[in-house]
Amino acid sequence: MSIQDEVDEQFKILKDNYPGRELQINRLQCLIGDIHQVVPPSIFIFGDSATGKTSIVKAIFSKYRENASFINCIDCYTPRLLFEHCLNKLSGYVPSPDNLYTNYAHCETMSEFVHYLIEICNENKNNEDEITGKYLIFDNAERLRETNPLLLSALLRIPEITNLNITIILISNIVWEKFRSQTGVLEPILLQFPSYTKNEILNIMIRDCPKDENKNFYYIFIELLYDVFNKPCRNLNELRHMAMLLYPKYIEPINEGKATRNDTVKLFKHIEIYFKQALDKLYLRNISSSEWNNKSIEDYIEPSINSDISFELPYYTKYLLIASYLASYNPPRYDLRFFSKSSENKRRKSRKQEDVSSSKKSQQLYGPKVFPMERMLAIFYSIIEDPIEGTIDINRQIASLLTLKLLIKIGNTDMLNQMKCKCNVNYEFIQYLSKSVHFDITKYLYEAI
Amino acid sequence: MLQDTNINMLQDTHLNINRKDVNYIKKIILNNLTGKSYSNKLIGLEDQYNTLYDICKKTIQTGESNSTLLIGNRGCGKTMIINKLLDNLNKEFNEEKQTFLTVRLNGLVQSDDRLALKEMIYQLSQEEAMENLNSTSFSEILSYLLNVLSIGTKTSKPVIIVLDEFDLFTQHNKQTLLYNLFDIAQSNQNPIVVIGLTCQLNVVELLEKRVKSRYSHRQILCFPPLEIENFEKIIINSLKIPENITNINENYVKTFNNEIDNIFKDESMRLIINRLFDITNNPRNFLKICLEPIYKLSINEPYPKVNDFLDAYTRQYVDSKTELLKGTSILELCLIIAMKCLLEKHIELFNFEMIYNEYKKFVQKIEATGNGREIFFKKQVAMKALEHLIAIELVLPTEASGKCPKEYRMMKVLLEPNQITQAVLKHSECPTSIKQWGTRWL
Numbered sequence: 001m002s003i004q005d006e007v008d009e010q011f012k013i014l015k016d017n018y019p020g021r022e023l024q025i026n027r028l029q030c031l032i033g034d035i036h037q038v039v040p041p042s043i044f045i046f047g048d049s050a051t052g053k054t055s056i057v058k059a060i061f062s063k064y065r066e067n068a069s070f071i072n073c074i075d076c077y078t079p080r081l082l083f084e085h086c087l088n089k090l091s092g093y094v095p096s097p098d099n100l101y102t103n104y105a106h107c108e109t110m111s112e113f114v115h116y117l118i119e120i121c122n123e124n125k126n127n128e129d130e131i132t133g134k135y136l137i138f139d140n141a142e143r144l145r146e147t148n149p150l151l152l153s154a155l156l157r158i159p160e161i162t163n164l165n166i167t168i169i170l171i172s173n174i175v176w177e178k179f180r181s182q183t184g185v186l187e188p189i190l191l192q193f194p195s196y197t198k199n200e201i202l203n204i205m206i207r208d209c210p211k212d213e214n215k216n217f218y219y220i221f222i223e224l225l226y227d228v229f230n231k232p233c234r235n236l237n238e239l240r241h242m243a244m245l246l247y248p249k250y251i252e253p254i255n256e257g258k259a260t261r262n263d264t265v266k267l268f269k270h271i272e273i274y275f276k277q278a279l280d281k282l283y284l285r286n287i288s289s290s291e292w293n294n295k296s297i298e299d300y301i302e303p304s305i306n307s308d309i310s311f312e313l314p315y316y317t318k319y320l321l322i323a324s325y326l327a328s329y330n331p332p333r334y335d336l337r338f339f340s341k342s343s344e345n346k347r348r349k350s351r352k353q354e355d356v357s358s359s360k361k362s363q364q365l366y367g368p369k370v371f372p373m374e375r376m377l378a379i380f381y382s383i384i385e386d387p388i389e390g391t392i393d394i395n396r397q398i399a400s401l402l403t404l405k406l407l408i409k410i411g412n413t414d415m416l417n418q419m420k421c422k423c424n425v426n427y428e429f430i431q432y433l434s435k436s437v438h439f440d441i442t443k444y445l446y447e448a449i
Numbered sequence: 450m451l452q453d454t455n456i457n458m459l460q461d462t463h464l465n466i467n468r469k470d471v472n473y474i475k476k477i478i479l480n481n482l483t484g485k486s487y488s489n490k491l492i493g494l495e496d497q498y499n500t501l502y503d504i505c506k507k508t509i510q511t512g513e514s515n516s517t518l519l520i521g522n523r524g525c526g527k528t529m530i531i532n533k534l535l536d537n538l539n540k541e542f543n544e545e546k547q548t549f550l551t552v553r554l555n556g557l558v559q560s561d562d563r564l565a566l567k568e569m570i571y572q573l574s575q576e577e578a579m580e581n582l583n584s585t586s587f588s589e590i591l592s593y594l595l596n597v598l599s600i601g602t603k604t605s606k607p608v609i610i611v612l613d614e615f616d617l618f619t620q621h622n623k624q625t626l627l628y629n630l631f632d633i634a635q636s637n638q639n640p641i642v643v644i645g646l647t648c649q650l651n652v653v654e655l656l657e658k659r660v661k662s663r664y665s666h667r668q669i670l671c672f673p674p675l676e677i678e679n680f681e682k683i684i685i686n687s688l689k690i691p692e693n694i695t696n697i698n699e700n701y702v703k704t705f706n707n708e709i710d711n712i713f714k715d716e717s718m719r720l721i722i723n724r725l726f727d728i729t730n731n732p733r734n735f736l737k738i739c740l741e742p743i744y745k746l747s748i749n750e751p752y753p754k755v756n757d758f759l760d761a762y763t764r765q766y767v768d769s770k771t772e773l774l775k776g777t778s779i780l781e782l783c784l785i786i787a788m789k790c791l792l793e794k795h796i797e798l799f800n801f802e803m804i805y806n807e808y809k810k811f812v813q814k815i816e817a818t819g820n821g822r823e824i825f826f827k828k829q830v831a832m833k834a835l836e837h838l839i840a841i842e843l844v845l846p847t848e849a850s851g852k853c854p855k856e857y858r859m860m861k862v863l864l865e866p867n868q869i870t871q872a873v874l875k876h877s878e879c880p881t882s883i884k885q886w887g888t889r890w891l
Contacts, residue, residue, distance in 0.1 A: 030744045037472065038479035040740055046769070048776050048841065110557065111564040115571075142842075150617075154557040160484060160528065161555055161613075174842045175769040184523045184648065187737060190765055195776020197877065230878065231779040231823070232830050235837075284829050365802045367857025408852065424854050 004035055006063045014059055020200030021052050024193055028060065031189070032135065032167065035067065039133035039167040040189055041159040044141075044179075046172050047193030050236040053171050054139050061137060066092040066124070068135035073143040079151060083107040083116075086136060091120050110154050114162055121164050134166040141170035142178070149181055156186045201226060201236060205243060217261055221250055224268065228275050233283065242278060245292055249274045311429075316388070317397045318433050321423070322441060323380035324407055325430045328368035328423035330446040332375065338444050339382040364447045368422045370410050373398070376421070383444065468748050470698045474690055474705060478743050481687040482736045484529065487536040490686055493679050494526050497669050501534055504667075505642055508607045509542055509549045512640040516631055516664055518615065518653070519646050521671025524731035527646045530671070531611055538609075549607045556617025562626045565618070566590045573597070573608070595629060598639045607640040615645030619655040627656070631663035673730040681722060683732045685713055688739060701751070708752040715755045721762045738762050770864060773841065774872035779883065780826055780834045782876060783808055785843070786887040788862040789869045798847060801856045805831055815882050824883070832856070 011029045015022055031040055045053050061068040069089035076082040084103040088095065093104040105116050121134060136158075138144060144152045159166050168188070172179075176190055196204070202222060209218040225243055233239070250271050253259040259266045281287050313321065330338065377394070395416050401407045408422045434441040480486035491498055497519070507513045521527050535551055542548045552572045559565040567590065598608070610630060612618055618627055630643050649655070656664060674680040688709050690702045712718055725735055742757035774785070787807035791799050805828060812825045826834075832855075838844045839860070846860045873879060873887030 027741070030741065038476055038483060038485065040744075041483050048773060049837075051776075109560065109564055111559050111568055114558055150557055150560065154555075157555070157557060161558060163485060165485075173840070175773060177769070178842055187734065189737060189740060190769070192764070192767075192769065192772060194772065232826050232834060233780075234776065234778040279830065280827065284833060365800070365806055367800060367802070367853050405851075422853060426854055426856055 003063065003065060003067070007033065007035060007060070010060060010063045014056060018052055018056060019203045020196055021056060021193070024052075024191065025056065027191060028056070031191075032060075032133070032169075035064065035133055036130055037133070038131070039135070039165055042156050042168040042170070042186060042188035043191055044170045044172070044176055044188040045191045045193065046175060048195050049173050050238075051193040051195060053173075053193050057137060057139075057169065057171060061135060064135060066090060067132060068137060070137045070139065072139045074140050077143065077147070079110070079147055080108045082147075083110075083113040087113070087116050087120065090117070090134065091123075110151070114158065117158070117166070118162055118164065121162075121166070131165050134164065135169060136166065137169040137171065139171045141172040142174045144170075145179065145181075152179065153181065153185050156188065160186070195234065196236060198226065198230070201234075201239065204236065205240060208240060208243060210247075214261070218247075220264060221247065224271075225275075229279070229283075232279065238283065241289075242282060245282060245289055246271065246274060246278060248293070313433070314397070315437065316384070316394075317401065318437050319384050319439075320376075320380055320394070320397055321401060321406055321425065322430060322434055322437075322439060323383060324371070324376050324401075324421065324423040325368075325425065326379050326383075326441075326444055327371040327376045329364060330444070332371075334446055335375070335379070338446075339379055368424070370420050370422055373417055373419050373421065383439070466698060466701050466748065466751050470701055471746055471748055471751050473697055474702070475743060475746055477690055477694070478688060479740070482740055482743065484532075487529075487532045491526065491530065491533065492683050492686060493674055494530055494671060497671055498530050498534065500669055501530065501644070502537070505534065505538055505609060508609070508640050508642045509538070512605075512607060514634040514637065514640050514642070515667070516634045516643040517645070517667040517669060519644060519669045519671060520650060520652065521648060522673050522731065523648050524733035525671045525673040527648075527671055528613065531644065531646065535609070535611075547606075549609060551609045551611070553611045554613065554618075556612070556614030560617075562621045563587050563590065565621075565626050566594055569610075570594060570597075591625070591629070595633075598633055598641065605639050607642070609642045610644065612643065612645045615647040616649040616652050616655060618645075619652065624657050624660050628660045628663065631660060634665070635663045674732065675730070677723065677726050680726050680730060680732060680735075681713065684722075684735050684739070685709060687736060688743075705752060712753065712755050712758065717759055718755055721759065725762075738765055768868065768871075770843065771868050771872050771875065773843070774864075774868070775875050775877070777838075777872075777876075778834065779824060779879065780831060781838055782873065782879060782887070783811070783824065783883060784831065784835055784838065785862070785864070785869055786873065786883070787811070788844070789866050789887070792862070792866055798859045798861055800859050801832060801835055804835070811886055815886075818882065820880065820882065824880070828856075 011025065011033060014025050018025065031043060045057065047053055058070055061070055066089070069086045071082060071085055071089075073082070076085050084105070084107050087093070087104040087107060091104045095101040095103060105112075107113050107116055124132070136155075138155075141152075144155070156168055158164075158168060170179075170188065176188075179185060202219070205222045205226075206215060206219055209215055222243055225246065226239065229239060229242060250267060253263075253267060253270050254261060259270075282289075282292060326338075380394075398407070398416060402409055402421075406424055408424045410420045410422060413419055430441060477486075501517070501519070504515050504517060508515060519527050519530070538549070550573055552569050554565050554568055559568050566587075570590070570593070618624075621627075630641070633639060634641050634643050645652075653661065653664070653666070653668075674683060689706050692702065692706075694702065713722075722735070738758060738761045741761040742753040745757055746753065774782070777785075784804055787804045788799065790807050790811075791803060796803070808831070809825075812821045815821045835844065839846060843864060844860050844862050846858050848859050850858065852858075870888050873884055876884075879887075
């Protein structure tokens, strides 16, 4: 079978396998489907993640044999890797033990790359009249901007410079505007992969239906799932991942004989609690898929409070961290009011209501402020319950907090007592810590959250 | 229009178009559109071409050295002039016996002088010399090349050197290459012409003093088509098949050319040409639109259609950011609207906490109507949504990561308030309450 026949066949298969992408596949076929014609200089394929860009293009070019090179720019992060992989693929050269894993050629610069490219294209040319297109595909093309500002402009100009029948295809999830630079990038043909609509998503997800399952029954399940999850997330991959893990839970009552397939309401009541948990746990990847499968129903109904924070620190270190949080979020001029031992009765009043509404934007929202070490230590000695017995090495604790990145050092000095810091933990975390040492942080905070 | 196509259909059966004809026509036009063929007529650039032609001819025939710069906008036809010039000169002087040599370098490809020198030696077809030079130092290569170029007298073979993206060559260390090339051109050594192509008007100021003094200060300016008539002529010219082509169905060529003329008389077609010409007078942008309709030609549809051109135009010039926003989830849309609210308060830089706070305020406000819970999500879920927006570069962090908790990392939104409003209106699954929030004008 000739390459052209295989390619035509592949396009036909793709149109069946990718519902909702017919238009895009047709456009691609129109532009690159005929391997023996003049190819367009460059095509830019873009669209949100999980819209089938990479998988469709990869599937098409798997049939082009040596005429196409598919490069993922995350794998090939330097120009040399990029060039050498391209040349290997186009020449059909495979690094193996026999050739000591060498590449087709050593190639570090654009200049050499252009030479080898011409060399390869001329080698394969057998018939004068018949032209064959060559295709260089770069997935995750946004990474190309990082390596060398001229690389992208040069790549897009390869067809013009070499005068070969070559096309550059870039795939990215960023819009084309972000690729323009002042060196004059040649504008490619834009090909958008729009996000799937609800119907398209359901049509794709129904293909995951287990073999022995009734399609209509499964459809009710995925429609339910879509309606619950589409607000925070429309990524097809995420939805399919959820469907895979939630489906066994959905049919649990049926397997246990508690419900039949027609009891939609009963099944819905049963799965509802799982849906809620799935968003918190599965979607945020707080637990792994296998953990999820092994958990029993009781675990979902009574989730332990703050179970996602699992972190332990020594007693005094916790106080140190709390002190640093207070130093970061309280304005220094109120320190006297909150922490001075003499004004015992005054300090308990935190300024909850009065100030927050009057200031244009709450200072709390701007994040942690920088504080000098002395201030934090002063707060620390003021908030610990009983005076420290014996000597503990406070400095070493501070150093360990710094290595854990719970405190962030500002400036270059390495002297601990001159250092300025910022607290790097959020309110939920500090709340959890204070609870564990029975310390009421809200009393000391300038603006309660 | 309908009648026209009907007549064409009738004619087709008489014309007997076969697959070979269609493919042949496709090949010719595509070669034109992608700049692979040099047979295209130059429109509005005849003077520039003639000047350059005279310069080169003098060098080839009388051994006079020269240097010149060809300056013009992107896509105005500099490379095309050179391609055509070299093609014609080759036909004229190199047919029987090689009487001159050409070297073409591109600033994007030959990114330093060493590479440029190697490439020059390679193109002067001294491949055996290449092998010896592979491991030698820069100075040795340079002196070798200078030897080759300077031992000659007025009677040696002339060399035409074309430097594309000339401005990039001026960034090379000490401008050694340019210095030497201009030096050879100025002193009567081997006859050479140095032609630099650039789109930077002030390029002469980039030259060092000693380089500048050796350059002949001859500049040829190219302009993109200033009148829409010329602009249109260039486009139509690339879409038509030359009448003198043989071995193809002549009637088909005739109807095809007629059809092209008809297409460009169409109302809506005129509209998009005018609109595009107002945005940019670079013909390349329109030629790109023509690519897809031409690729569509097949034995069943041997003539391009107006609608295909219009489709290609809208696809190329649609606001892709708004398109991207159409597919975002409700939560992501809410976050973007929250950013818009902050912008309206003249807060240009914000962090996640501020966005979330704004979002929370909105949810509390609509809580009374009963559907607030449905669209409210925990901080971590919202954070994940925001990270996706950063990944698709609709939001740009302005601080390096790791300097503070990521909730407080400052960022800015890369969308116009107008684009956000458009996206909200076009979003298919957006609830009414959010639609009102997003389109509210301050």
